[in-house]
Amino acid sequence: MKPGRFIAVVGPSGVGKDTVMETVCARNPALIRVRRVITRSPEAAGEDAESVSVAEFDRRVGAGAFVLHWQAHGLHYGIPATVLDDLAAGRDVVANLSRAVLPDLAHRFTRSMIVLITATPEVLAERLAQRGREDEADRAKRLQRADFALAEGLDPVVIRNEGPLEQAVAAFEAALQPERA
Numbered sequence: 125m126k127p128g129r130f131i132a133v134v135g136p137s138g139v140g141k142d143t144v145m146e147t148v149c150a151r152n153p154a155l156i157r158v159r160r161v162i163t164r165s166p167e168a169a170g171e172d173a174e175s176v177s178v179a180e181f182d183r184r185v186g187a188g189a190f191v192l193h194w195q196a197h198g199l200h201y202g203i204p205a206t207v208l209d210d211l212a213a214g215r216d217v218v219a220n221l222s223r224a225v226l227p228d229l230a231h232r233f234t235r236s237m238i239v240l241i242t243a244t245p246e247v248l249a250e251r252l253a254q255r256g257r258e259d260e261a262d263r264a265k266r267l268q269r270a271d272f273a274l275a276e277g278l279d280p281v282v283i284r285n286e287g288p289l290e291q292a293v294a295a296f297e298a299a300l301q302p303e304r305a
């Protein structure tokens with residue numbers, strides 16, 4: 125069977141990755157949204173993630189429980205290795221990743237694609253403030269990282285999310301058809 129695609133959604137903090145993914149997945153039930161494992165408190169999770177302690181996260185790294193993991197914003201994030209079962213069964217999966225781990229995709233997955241969501245710095249600042257998940261100091265650090273450059277040689281689908289959410293969602297759906305990978 126043809127394996128599913130690992131669809132990596134990346135972009136600066138506050139750009140709307142989770143919001144766009146949630147809407148796309150709600151409208152396309154065949155897509156599987158990856159439930160990330162994060163060392164963030166459950167109250168602050170802001171997405172359907174599994175919250176664990178740093179000790180538990182490290183234990184899982186040692187046990188090979190993650191197909192990808194990274195650190196950012198003082199937190200640890202992991203993508204459960206169980207996504208490999210979904211991909212092997214031919215299902216497409218969608219996950220919010222760090223831009224820093226994109227060079228690993230080609231080694232980990234047979235078929236993958238990258239969706240880079242962007243917006244102007246002004247829009248990002250406004251959205252982060254509106255979301256209210258982080259304090260001002262943390263928001264400032266996230267904004268400083270907004271222009272993190274992707275590694276050379278990657279071929280992302282770029283979607284601007286500056287207007288109505290529906291536009292970004294439609295662009296995402298269009299990127300899924302026809303299949304690029």
Ligand SMILES: Nc1ncnc2c1ncn2[C@@H]1O[C@H](COP(=O)(O)OP(=O)(O)O)[C@@H](O)[C@H]1O
Nearest residue numbers: 137138139140141142143251254255287288289
């Ligand atoms: N197109 C949009 N128009 C207006 N607000 C948006 C849009 N997309 C996302 N948002 C809002 O911006 C904030 C940040 O979105 P979120 O999905 O948490 O971003 P990210 O996951 O990229 O950090 C949320 O409050 C969300 O409701």
Ligand SMILES: O=P(O)(O)OC[C@H]1O[C@H](OP(=O)(O)OP(=O)(O)O)[C@H](O)[C@@H]1O
Nearest residue numbers: 136137138196201220221222223224269
């Ligand atoms: O290396 P970067 O591309 O800058 O990404 C750093 C981290 O930021 C995002 O996390 P998270 O979803 O916690 O934050 P966000 O919702 O504010 O983007 C993303 O999923 C990474 O885990």
